[in-house]
Amino acid sequence: MNIDDYVVEKAKRASTAARILSNMGTEDKNRALFSMAKQVKKNKDDILEANKLDLENAKKSGKNNAFIDRLSLDEKRINSMAEGLEKVASLPDPIGEGVKMWKRPNDLRIEKVRVPLGTIGIIYEARPNVTVDASALCLKSGNSVILRGGKEAINSNSAIYNIINRAAVDAGFPEGSMEFIDITERKAVEIMMKLNRYIDVLIPRGGKGLINSVAENSTVPVIKTGAGNCHVYVDADADLDMAEKIVVNAKTQRPAVCNAMETLLVHKDAAEKFLPHLGDTLRRLNVEIRGCRRTQKLIPNIKLATEEDYEEEFLDLILAVKVVDSVDEAIDHIYKYGTKHSEAIITNNYTSSQKFLREVDAAAVYVNASTRFTDGGEFGFGAEIGISTQKLHARGPMGLNELTTTKYMVYGKGQIRK
Structure with a gap:
């Protein structure tokens, strides 16, 4: 299968899963998230072994200390990822929340409610924790997620994804709820940026170059997680x-x-x-x-x-x-x-x-x-999908509510417009 077909097939599966996820109950989602957390802790040795390979490759290629720090995992950071899953599970489910309700003079009753965005693509660099944080927030908010990490963290991300995806499916999430693109060629990102039919929003996390490239070239709507000067x-x-x-x-x-x-x-x-x-x-x-x-x-x-x-x-x-x-x-x-x-x-x-x-x-x-x-955990969001520096559609640390949109539910009694 060529790269185009590979990426499109994953996007199709994620889009199909999103329909099921949008109607999953809170208890089912929470049970799966707790199971994912348990498996992260249980398999931390496998994650550390994979991360060791990434660190060795990064050091051989001359990456600086700041890069190594972002890439590095230890037992404390892995436990923190698991705790993030548990915190997200303990948070209120935003889906179906009534934002506002009112009645019009013609007796139409209008309710504004929170609904998932759909399928979210996450494009990120050397931060393996994003694999867990993004998955937790997307799944709890009823969205499917397509993960595409950087080549420098490919071993860590693959190990983490395999663990949490298996746990999620075993706990009742549909296949395709989380998709991981293990092709590190830039072309995979270029394909994702044009898949408007299957992907509802892209969120790039990383350096200024990555963020600007996605924002400037994507036809899929983008939420920018900006650089921090x-x-x-x-x-x-x-x-x-x-x-x-x-x-x-x-x-x-x-x-x-x-x-x-x-x-x-x-x-x-x-x-x-x-x-x-x-x-x-x-x-x-x-x-x-x-x-x-x-x-x-x-x-x-x-x-x-x-x-x-x-x-x-x-x-x-x-x-x-x-x-x-x-x-x-x-x-x-x-x-x-x-x-x-x-x-x-x-x-x-x-x-x-x-x-x-x-x-x-x-x-x-x-x-x-x-x-x-300025951090999702510190703000009480359990985790974050990124920190948005733009003004539409979210700003600041992005938690569960920021991964939703709204729709209007309108109740009538036979009214017609004159």
Whole structure:
């Protein structure tokens, strides 16, 4: 079978399964998700062995530390994937939920209810956990899913898929509920992007290149999970001890993910007290600092930040720093360089905090908290299918509700339109 026929056949099966899934009861879906979680835990040695092969290949090909971190699995991360399945199972089922109901003067009763999107294609790179998270959310929300991971994680993704798919089918999900494309050639993605007849939406997860390529070339509707050039702004009225803890967390807790801070903005009135001590702290944590000329005077022996540094999503222990004269200048900088992902202000000034919340255009805006909280699990969604930085049809961490659409159910008594 050639690549075209292979991908189309999988899409057909997923589309057929979606019809059955849309009518499955909550108890049946939850039972299957708990079974999937049990099998992930039971077969973690097989998953780790497959991941070991991917890691060896990645290191041989010279992948950087950030890439290796995203690709790596250990017992803790595997347990976290299983727990994600259990959390999604414990969440309310959105399907059939009545969003709104009203009656018209002609006595028509109209109800707006949640329904599945249909068949969702997930195109992702070196994050094996996406195989589990995406499957859990799609199945609980009544959607079938087509998974196409990157070649660097092919062994890990295959092992995980085989385990959870077998568990799901054994627990009552129809064949085709989850389809996995194990062809790593780019042509498989190109075919998926044109299968409007069978695929209802595509969600790309990965680097800027992948996301832009899918968004620009797909005829299937796309939900963009954008890159994260995230900022933390330390205001003149910030608690500097709190600010340092938040900055360190946002940059170093897991630098290779999209909600990590990439640029630090500091008000000129706080910079002299804040930056020298912060610079020493970050150096001890192996963070490379690239700052503006005012920052260079306060943190010696750092590189001068370039325009490209302020635009960059480093996904590494590298931080761009700029001293600004006002909250307005900080907001202007974020508008110019931000990716509408996650932005934070550290301040005890209510007026400044409200101005920042109101004027910054991003999926998540924080006051006195780390950008690292932009995550489906942290928001109480159980897991996430991605973090959308667009405004249609979803924005921010995407959980169960974001994988639904609505339809109108209209009840009449013989009315006709005049």
